[in-house]
Amino acid sequence: NAGVTQTPKFQVLKTGQSMTLQCAQDMNHEYMSWYRQDPGMGLRLIHYSVGAGITDQGEVPNGYNVSRSTTEDFPLRLLSAAPSQTSVYFCASSSLGAGETQYFGPGTRLLVL
Amino acid sequence: GENVEQHPSTLSVQEGDSAVIKCTYSDSASNYFPWYKQELGKRPQLIIDIRSNVGEKKDQRIAVTLNKTAKHFSLHITETQPEDSAVYFCAATYSGGGADGLTFGKGTHLIIQP
Numbered sequence: 114n115a116g117v118t119q120t121p122k123f124q125v126l127k128t129g130q131s132m133t134l135q136c137a138q139d140m141n142h143e144y145m146s147w148y149r150q151d152p153g154m155g156l157r158l159i160h161y162s163v164g165a166g167i168t169d170q171g172e173v174p175n176g177y178n179v180s181r182s183t184t185e186d187f188p189l190r191l192l193s194a195a196p197s198q199t200s201v202y203f204c205a206s207s208s209l210g211a212g213e214t215q216y217f218g219p220g221t222r223l224l225v226l
Numbered sequence: 227g228e229n230v231e232q233h234p235s236t237l238s239v240q241e242g243d244s245a246v247i248k249c250t251y252s253d254s255a256s257n258y259f260p261w262y263k264q265e266l267g268k269r270p271q272l273i274i275d276i277r278s279n280v281g282e283k284k285d286q287r288i289a290v291t292l293n294k295t296a297k298h299f300s301l302h303i304t305e306t307q308p309e310d311s312a313v314y315f316c317a318a319t320y321s322g323g324g325a326d327g328l329t330f331g332k333g334t335h336l337i338i339q340p
């Protein structure tokens with residue numbers, strides 16, 4: 114039981130490049146979410162999903178896309194990276210929703226030059 | 227939407243003393259309040275949580291209190307130890323259909339002085 118996994122651990126992009134941050138969980142959780150963490154800030158919700166085929170926007174969704182084709186995977190896509198997207202990205206999952214214990218992945222550190 | 231304020235941003239205490247971190251929230255519909263501990267370069271880890279039907283919850287040296295009327299909740303750590311040094315985040319949301327995610331405070335850097 115690996116819990117929540119994220120790849121890559123670290124990535125450097127140039128402005129305008131695209132990439133996908135991977136997130137997977139093996140706990141059969143229905144709810145998955147993406148947060149970004151910037152220095153001096155708490156975590157801010159980007160997108161979330163309450164089940165396969167269902168996604169919705171969080172507090173800071175601009176510049177990011179998500180999809181949820183399976184229960185296990187919830188990738189986050191940056192279509193055209195910008196320096197403002199330099200951050201640490203955490204994926205989280207829980208059995209039912211936001212009001213349950215969230216299990217976080219190890220994070221992806223992204224640097225956009 | 228929900229807004230969570232957390233104070234202080236930095237807290238330095240002597241080893242063995244108690245530490246208290248306070249948070250306020252704005253949305254009276256919020257009913258789930260977790261606390262996370264994050265060590266440098268690591269993921270946030272849940273240390274304790276409380277729901278609005280309870281005023282206080284304790285787990286060994288850690289306790290959380292909730293005042294629904296005043297919309298604030300606090301984390302109490304007693305007999306602090308060096309391994310308690312970390313950044314602590316409070317958060318709020320409501321459990322039930324339609325909840326999007328957690329709203330976090332900006333964090334408190336707890337420093338345990340030997």
